[in-house]
Amino acid sequence: MVTTAPLWQASDSELVDAYSAVVQRRRQLYAEELRLLAEMESRGVATKLGYSNTSALLMHTARLSRAEARHRLAQAQDLHAMTTPTGSVIEPVLPQTAEALARGEVGSEHVDVIRKTLANLPHLDAEQRATAEQVMLTRAAEDDPKALTRFGTRVRDIVDPDGPPPREEQPARPARMLRRHIRRDGTMEFKGHLDLESAQLFENLLKPFEKPHTEGGDTRGYAERAGDAFADVLRMAANCPELPTQNGVRTEVAVTISFEELQRALDDVVLSGDRRMSASEARRIACDAHVLPAVLGGDSKPLDVAVPAYTTPAHIRRGLYLRDKGCSFPSCERPASVCDAHHVVPWAQGGPTKLDNLASLCPSHHRLIHNSAWTVEMVDGRPWFTPPAYVDPSQRPRRNELHAPLPRTAA
Template identity: 75%
Template sequence: MSTTAPLWQTSTTELVNAITAAETEYRQAYAKILHLTAELDNRGDATKLGYSNTAALLIHITRINRTDARHRLAQANDLHPTTTPTGSVIDPVLPQTAAALARGEVGSEHVDVIRKTLADLPHLDTEQRAMAEQVMLDRAAEDDPKALTRFASRVRDIVDPDGPPPLDDEPQRPARSLRRHLRRDGTLEFTGHLDLDAAQLFENLLKPFEKPHPEGNDTRGYAERAGDAFADVLKMAAHSPDLPTHNGLRTEVAVTITYKELQDALDNAVLTDNTSLTAREARRLACDARIIPAVLGTDSQPLDVAVPAYTTPAHIRRALVLRDRGCSFPACDRPANVCDSHHVLEWRKGGPTKLKNLALLCGHHHRLIHHSDWQAKMVNGRPQFIPPPYVDPSRTPRRNHIHGPLPSAA
């Protein structure tokens, strides 16, 4: 963009490119500030000038508030070497992040997300920490800080799927409780608490029964519908011919892994509300859960059936949910139950209603695909999205790393 031409004469492409370049320069300048701040703190120059600490000096020389001063100092100390009072030099906690910030590839908020993610994983060894940092930086190259925060929950599963070793005092029984009071008139009041898998089972059992009547004359409130649904579930349980009298079935789990991987106890399981499980949790559930086998074709793709209809049939919808798990647009965390079935090749242009031509998209991203320059395509049976040139000049295809299979740690 010309520096002399008025802004109103610049094209949209030039304006967008100029903003991108300015943001890169802004981040590089911020990286320089942190580097200088780290050096100032390591020298102890603040006390030489009569200040109690470096943050107090920053407030006066930069005219920022105390919160910002402390924030910059904390970032500087994590991204650069620090010197102890005895003169020992401690390596930086996040050297790769410091380099990425210096190149203008990430911003201050990205740095905060990466710092918090690594701080929440204190059990990782040096190699695992470096791997986790690089995984986060790879995602930061495409994601905004909020999306990066959502992805952060998966980092542990990528670099350390088994998690930290259990503590000696780790509770062996799930945290469940039920307090009930039988009134004189025979009615019952109760309160309680359910752990993750029991809560998932409870929700899945209630949902089909608590919907309003389809006739449209249902005057019940949500609490009344839930109460009726609970009673219906109890009736079903009472009439179930194979319900055990003790130690009933805990949950049903759809495991999207091969039979050999299941035998090897590797992890790629997810509950129907897209709650991820660690390898340890998956193995624990598999010990006494009812496993639902999902028939998969080559490359772990659920088998589909050709149906010449626009509306996605229930059996293909189930396979679509099993594959995508939620909105398939990059960095979107919307669950499958609020998503539409999007035809990658439009149905009116001959696109079939088959799994290989469908992708789950939330309402926002469904509209974006139809009304913007983002493009969707299927690659190896999974949806990928090509950003417009103003988002990524190379137009490198992207996919959702929140819902999708965990990337390799190699």
Template identity: 35%
Template sequence: MCTLPTGITPDQQAAAEQALLRFADQFDPHHLAKLAARLRETLTTIDTSPGGHNPHTDSHTGELTDTPTGATLIHGELDAEGAALLRTALDSLAAPHPATDATPDRRTPTRRRADALLDLITRALGAAAIPTGGGARPHLTVTIDWNTLLANGTIPALTSCGLPLPHSVLTRLSCDAEVSRIILSPAGMPLDVGRSTRTVPAHLRRALVARDRGCTFPGCDRPPSWCECHHCVHWTHNGVTALHNLVLICGQHHRQVHHDGWTITFTDDGHPAYIPPWRIDPHQEPRRNPYTQHPTDLLTSAI
């Protein structure tokens, strides 16, 4: 709860406290805090905005705290302008994504907001406008034992912050990634450095965009610019980086495919179709995304 500004008269203070007591009977804590902030802004005579008489320099603070479970807690404070920008950006991305066949979006509102924040960050890092650091565009860097990547090792993969990554996350991240191979001596000294590119080359991505026209997950309307490339058979399991093993998919649905057990198959005419996990569809019917189908296909397609 915010405090009243200094410099107000005793009468103003009494009136404000009376008003807050009245509101407390009628509103929940969330709305009460908003009303208190409005009251405070009405009574203050000092401009606390950036560039004002007495800027409130602590109004943009953020703290990241690592937890023992390998997650990170975000705690921060934004002023009204910053909060409005953040909410505008997140609200447009955090809407539920129900599939057209009435499969509901099972994510909670908080999970949807967190996914939206990740989408936003991924897109920002992928944009050319982001400044380069150390000669390479800033992306997530993961250090991993080769056997862990092939799923039979026990040494966990680590992010550049030193936090371990679950194997399913690692599989998703390495779907379309640049891999640097560094062989270490038993004493931990680099013996050899190689580089193999596992990224989907630009010409192949253009072909994918022409075929898929956006996220291929059933019911999704995200355009190609929001999409990542997914290897249906992962390259660590000898899946090839070729059109018949790749799909365009948005970040949220890429997470869903890797973590919730969706399977991707291809129709006879070469288009991707999704088979839900058994708990969602015991009949295991493959389904295509009608949003990205040609109108003529919609009339003739069986799935």
């Protein structure tokens, strides 16, 4: 949309539409710039004109910094076919991204994220790379570059869940480390780090002991309580098997699918603390884990509350935790532990406090839903969000893919 009328006469939505149109044209012009750069580099125009390379030429003609000139040239080389001095043609690394940029659907920052994501997946074959590029472009149509970067960490699990085959000789790299030093007075100081499974077990063992004492007042700080809790755990371990029953168990895996499916491919794993693990890690830990079956109702949904209530009960919040795994607003990465339970149909209008009428929203997006034109509805038991027309003229519903189970592809 191009408006020639004074801007003060334009409505708010017309201003946003006009700005979006300018951004699209700028991206299309940038795509044309990269296409020209690719041709200049293929022909060796810079050396013919007496320059050492194309970057040096751009520093004079476009007054770009050397770093920016090299950046644009690197993008051009990945998005377009190049011809070597011997006449051989190098096919583009990201042809679909070049087409999306030419349509104005993505920007330079999106291109950088896609380039970096695929560069970190060198083991993919041609078909898997094409699938990964398409998956990233689909998300880029809705996500800003930062959100796309977060999603990029999951692309490998989508297109190649088994990962690259292990090398015959894996370098020795311990996952756990502990350094300790006995002082002259017999006391000890130590530091180290633990792998995911051991860290989870350590946290679960400490929690029952590090709570403040309720009787007589507890003046200990958090560090002192944690130190006392660690000493208590050591004493309990010395008197094994008298371990505490609350949290003092092996890693807990909340399974919302059959245990047989868990053994084959596990994508829906929840650890307290909003931690995630790969499918291969989950399969390994599940072989020796305390498996907690989540009680499901009809259509494989966690239990609903029988009596309507405004305050969301603990078991309903647990159901939201298992279903949404965090803020359900598109592209939000906030964990479930900081989220509110939003009533899709307002409670004041008769909306029940049931899982089918609740969505996990972080405080920021909870405010946005209440104060903007964004809308949310439940589709097949999950929240879907419809953006205003000034965000997406077609107003296509979208959901948060960062917390969703990974889809399987033919690749």
